Amino acid sequence: MINQLLLQYLSQHNLNFEHNISLSKKTWIKTGGMCSYWIVPQTKAQLTELCRYLYSNKIKFDIVGQTSNIFFHSTYCPDVVVSTVKVNNYVIGDGFIDCDCGVSVIKLAKDCLERGYAGFYGLVGLPGTVASSVYNNAGCFNCSISSMVESVEWLSPKGTVQWLQPGPLGLSSRSSAFKRKEMEGVLLSVRLKVNKAADIENEKMKSEETVNYRKTKQEGPYKNLGSVFCEMTMRRNIRNKIVMAVTRIVSAMRIRKNLRLFRKKLLLSIYGYNDLDRYISDKDIKTFVWKDEHAESQFIRYKEFMGKVYTNLVIEIEEKI
Numbered sequence: 001m002i003n004q005l006l007l008q009y010l011s012q013h014n015l016n017f018e019h020n021i022s023l024s025k026k027t028w029i030k031t032g033g034m035c036s037y038w039i040v041p042q043t044k045a046q047l048t049e050l051c052r053y054l055y056s057n058k059i060k061f062d063i064v065g066q067t068s069n070i071f072f073h074s075t076y077c078p079d080v081v082v083s084t085v086k087v088n089n090y091v092i093g094d095g096f097i098d099c100d101c102g103v104s105v106i107k108l109a110k111d112c113l114e115r116g117y118a119g120f121y122g123l124v125g126l127p128g129t130v131a132s133s134v135y136n137n138a139g140c141f142n143c144s145i146s147s148m149v150e151s152v153e154w155l156s157p158k159g160t161v162q163w164l165q166p167g168p169l170g171l172s173s174r175s176s177a178f179k180r181k182e183m184e185g186v187l188l189s190v191r192l193k194v195n196k197a198a199d200i201e202n203e204k205m206k207s208e209e210t211v212n213y214r215k216t217k218q219e220g221p222y223k224n225l226g227s228v229f230c231e232m233t234m235r236r237n238i239r240n241k242i243v244m245a246v247t248r249i250v251s252a253m254r255i256r257k258n259l260r261l262f263r264k265k266l267l268l269s270i271y272g273y274n275d276l277d278r279y280i281s282d283k284d285i286k287t288f289v290w291k292d293e294h295a296e297s298q299f300i301r302y303k304e305f306m307g308k309v310y311t312n313l314v315i316e317i318e319e320k321i
């Protein structure tokens with residue numbers, strides 16, 4: 001029944017969609033089960049009306065940007081996923097930028113840096129869309145989209161559209177009222193307050209530094225979601241003390257160049273998780289790489305391993321199971 005009604009709606013409104021498609025063909029890390037409808041609105045008006053229609057007909061749907069923060073398990077088979085990536089216009093005004101929800105942060109940041117705006121230098125390597133970066137309060141190198149938000153255009157599940165100031169967004173470390181499920185709905189667009197940089201050449205230089213930092217100290221974007229955890233504290237147990245002491249000695253003796261890799265291998269070995277080696281980035285233990293078809297089951301062991309080494313772990317990515 002839902003199928004028939006939805007199909008009718010999609011064709012009447014000229015919406016681009018794919019039917020019975022594997023999420024692994026669509027998602028950032030190429031995972032996920034079958035999706036009945038993957039819908040890609042091309043304009044904000046199409047997105048708004050589609051989501052209103054889905055809400056009013058009580059058709060459950062997921063809204064996604066570039067899926068660079070979501071691990072879709074193979075068991076996850078949603079009826080409807082709405083992708084915002086084609087709703088991606090932005091207009092630069094006097095002291096503000098109006099961005100559709102699906103604007104790429106990287107594209108916007110590079111453009112704004114070229115035009116001399118402050119605060120974008122760290123965002124030139126941040127995957128994802130503008131709305132998601134508000135949803136996640138994503139940021140890096142002291143830059144974030146959410147710190148520039150003047151207001152967001154919000155479609156509530158009741159179908160009303162309102163402009164919200166930053167207050168109700170409840171932004172906190174890598175989170176927001178939306179991420180914590182205190183608020184629901186779709187962020188349609190975001191108005192950013194922007195200023196010209198006092199020293200744009202300095203910002204451009206810092207931008208190059210951040211790109212180099214990502215290249216040398218972080219995993220490339222392929223088949224990973226960046227950091228799986230946003231907070232963690234090393235446990236004060238005997239195994240960790242041994243690992244830290246050995247790493248200090250190796251560092252002092254300059255036996256190894258890559259201490260992060262050395263420490264990772266030592267931790268895996270001392271905790272008995274050597275089989276995880278190929279799935280954990282050599283550059284950052286917080287980054288899991290969905291390298292092959294076994295990665296999904298190994299991810300459970302990865303979380304178990306991290307829980308033994310660290311305490312106060314706060315997961316940053318979203319899992320759809």
Ligand SMILES: Cc1cc2nc3c(=O)[nH]c(=O)nc-3n(C[C@H](O)[C@H](O)[C@H](O)COP(=O)(O)OP(=O)(O)OC[C@H]3O[C@@H](n4cnc5c(N)ncnc54)[C@H](O)[C@@H]3O)c2cc1C
Pocket residue numbers: 062063064065066067068069070084101126127128129130131132133134135136137138139140174178185186187188219220221222224225226227318
């Ligand atoms: C290689 C790599 C490096 C990364 N480095 C960083 C980093 O340095 N700092 C950092 O903070 N993050 C980092 N991330 C994580 C990621 O970039 C951010 O979380 C980003 O905001 C996700 O954007 P997205 O469009 O892919 O969101 P998605 O993964 O598609 O969605 C994330 C959430 O936002 C919701 N959402 C999406 N659009 C809307 C909308 N219009 N309205 C309401 N809800 C919506 C979705 O439902 C979902 O719950 C990294 C990721 C990768 C792959």
